[in-house]
Amino acid sequence: MHKNIDKIKKLESPAKVIKNLFDKSEIEKFFNLYKDLPITVHNKKQNVIKKRWLKNYSKELENLFYEKVKNEIGDFKMDNLKDEKNEDILGLFQESYNPIGLHVDAGFNVNEIIFKQTLIPLTSRGSTVIFKNKFYGNSTNFTIDENELKIKNLNYGQNFRSSEHIEMFNKKPFNKDDHKKYLKHEKIENLAGLEIDLVYEWELGSMLVFDRTRLHCSSCVIDGKKIGLTTFTKK
Ligand SMILES: [Fe+2]
Numbered sequence: 127m128h129k130n131i132d133k134i135k136k137l138e139s140p141a142k143v144i145k146n147l148f149d150k151s152e153i154e155k156f157f158n159l160y161k162d163l164p165i166t167v168h169n170k171k172q173n174v175i176k177k178r179w180l181k182n183y184s185k186e187l188e189n190l191f192y193e194k195v196k197n198e199i200g201d202f203k204m205d206n207l208k209d210e211k212n213e214d215i216l217g218l219f220q221e222s223y224n225p226i227g228l229h230v231d232a233g234f235n236v237n238e239i240i241f242k243q244t245l246i247p248l249t250s251r252g253s254t255v256i257f258k259n260k261f262y263g264n265s266t267n268f269t270i271d272e273n274e275l276k277i278k279n280l281n282y283g284q285n286f287r288s289s290e291h292i293e294m295f296n297k298k299p300f301n302k303d304d305h306k307k308y309l310k311h312e313k314i315e316n317l318a319g320l321e322i323d324l325v326y327e328w329e330l331g332s333m334l335v336f337d338r339t340r341l342h343c344s345s346c347v348i349d350g351k352k353i354g355l356t357t358f359t360k361k
Contacts, residue, residue, distance in 0.1 A: 141336035173223035205360035217357035225344035249330035252352035295319025
């Protein structure tokens with residue numbers, strides 16, 4: 127559990143979508159940066175390609191991103207993993223062909239005061255589901271799949287696996303219509319007690335900002351593939 131839960135809670139605010147934050151040419155630059163970066167993970171089973179946003183590929187985009195985000199959320203630090211050279215990783219690009227399951231990106235250090243995370247879509251179709259429910263432990267994938275729960279040997283930066291969310295909320299059966307519409311890739315039992323706060327429909331130029339304590343996942347709406355850039359902040 128996080129040590130500074132009181133401080134983390136004080137910083138919490140509603141999830142927010144900022145439209146027209148980046149213009150077409152800026153989005154194109156992010157897309158080109160994505161193409162230039164080396165592949166970190168190509169998980170053929172989950173059909174996902176991950177690339178880390180490494181420093182010094184584009185100073186221009188680093189500054190642009192920092193200024194735009196600061197303007198929205200105020201002072202922050204990036205809460206980054208490190209690369210092999212002990213350099214900060216600024217964010218994570220994910221190219222996914224299948225929806226990403228229920229999880230929280232609360233980080234790997236319970237002494238930090240985690241703050242907001244951002245999502246910038248680089249393709250136009252897709253959506254992300256943010257739940258009202260919160261979690262104050264580390265970055266965790268929430269699942270009731272026995273095989274997933276058995277996975278204990280985690281690499282650096284990999285999420286824990288847990289089913290503890292089921293006990294944390296009220297166990298009320300998840301809304302069937304919402305399940306059918308957005309979350310067919312999740313077992314409905316895995317969503318017990320959860321309530322949708324916001325469904326972010328991806329739109330180029332916009333950005334989603336939400337608290338790192340929020341449970342979230344992709345919706346099942348994917349047209350072939352989608353590419354997004356996620357970053358994590360702390361105070
Ligand atoms: Fe996430």
